[in-house]
Amino acid sequence: MQFQEAKTAAGTIVVSAPIQGAGLLTIAGPAELNASGSFDVPPIYGSEGSLVYNTGRAVGAEWGAGSVVGVGVPRHVDIRATGGTVTLPASDRAVPGDLGVQDGTLRLAGGNLVLGGNLLVAGTLDCNGQSLVFTGGGVQSVSRSGGLSVPFVRLQKSAGSVILIDDLTLTGAADGSAIEFAGALDVFDLGSRTLTLLGSIKGGSGVSAVSKAGSSSNLVVNGTGALGTARFVSGGRTIHDLTLQAAGPGTLALSTPLTVTGTLGLVAGTLSTGVDSSPSRRPARWCGPPAWSAAT
Numbered sequence: 001m002q003f004q005e006a007k008t009a010a011g012t013i014v015v016s017a018p019i020q021g022a023g024l025l026t027i028a029g030p031a032e033l034n035a036s037g038s039f040d041v042p043p044i045y046g047s048e049g050s051l052v053y054n055t056g057r058a059v060g061a062e063w064g065a066g067s068v069v070g071v072g073v074p075r076h077v078d079i080r081a082t083g084g085t086v087t088l089p090a091s092d093r094a095v096p097g098d099l100g101v102q103d104g105t106l107r108l109a110g111g112n113l114v115l116g117g118n119l120l121v122a123g124t125l126d127c128n129g130q131s132l133v134f135t136g137g138g139v140q141s142v143s144r145s146g147g148l149s150v151p152f153v154r155l156q157k158s159a160g161s162v163i164l165i166d167d168l169t170l171t172g173a174a175d176g177s178a179i180e181f182a183g184a185l186d187v188f189d190l191g192s193r194t195l196t197l198l199g200s201i202k203g204g205s206g207v208s209a210v211s212k213a214g215s216s217s218n219l220v221v222n223g224t225g226a227l228g229t230a231r232f233v234s235g236g237r238t239i240h241d242l243t244l245q246a247a248g249p250g251t252l253a254l255s256t257p258l259t260v261t262g263t264l265g266l267v268a269g270t271l272s273t274g275v276d277s278s279p280s281r282r283p284a285r286w287c288g289p290p291a292w293s294a295a296t
Contacts, residue, residue: 196222
């Protein structure tokens with residue numbers, strides 16, 4: 001198929017053959033890309049234009065660089081590759097809206113994945129050592145039944161929060177960090193789930209880099225050396241279980257009050273806190289050989 005004048009696809013289009021002159025095509029709804037389908041150049045996506053991969057393939061002109069919906073940048077992306085793998089190029093790709101990995105695998109290959117909306121994984125998200133970056137100005141959810149494991153998450157938000165719908169494990173980047181607060185206002189909401197950090201917390205200060213806990217949420221921190229500073233937003237300073245299991249001389253700093261209603265497990269490492277740590281003020285039972293220091 002070849003376009004020689006501007007056209008707008010208002011409904012769902014199924015691309016099963018090469019499209020020439022794709023720069024003249026505006027996609028206002030879903031565009032489903034099948035095995036033999038392709039675009040010669042990036043199409044134009046409307047404000048709600050989305051891209052659906054129905055088969056495994058290397059990402060081409062249909063999904064280009066950039067963070068604003070328009071030429072080569074769809075608002076939403078869905079992976080429905082039926083056991084296949086959709087492989088990103090060795091450069092960043094952004095989804096200003098929602099990303100769904102429904103079936104098959106989405107694999108990063110040298111670039112980061114920047115998300116402005118929700119992340120729903122039912123298949124496999126292979127970050128391949130790269131980062132997930134959350135930039136949306138509202139609430140962004142992260143969900144995968146049974147839990148999700150990725151190396152590193154960066155929050156770079158101006159408002160809203162990132163909330164866990166299911167458990168999340170951050171296995172750590174090459175520099176040993178697991179999560180970074182890099183935005184003007186970052187809130188990581190544990191919801192009622194478990195966040196496991198196999199590395200350090202970095203970036204941010206004060207109210208610009210905080211977590212939000214709940215009476216059913218849990219935090220597990222592993223790692224080595226300086227594990228960073230954990231801050232909790234007012235109204236989100238009650239957690240069920242807090243576990244520190246650091247290798248070597250690992251130290252986690254706590255810069256805000258936190259009430260632990262379940263188990264405070266200091267298995268290994270040091271928890272350094274600026275709040276009252278006297279036995280009468282410890283709001284939870286202890287397990288393991290604790291190493292506790294009060295920051296001055």
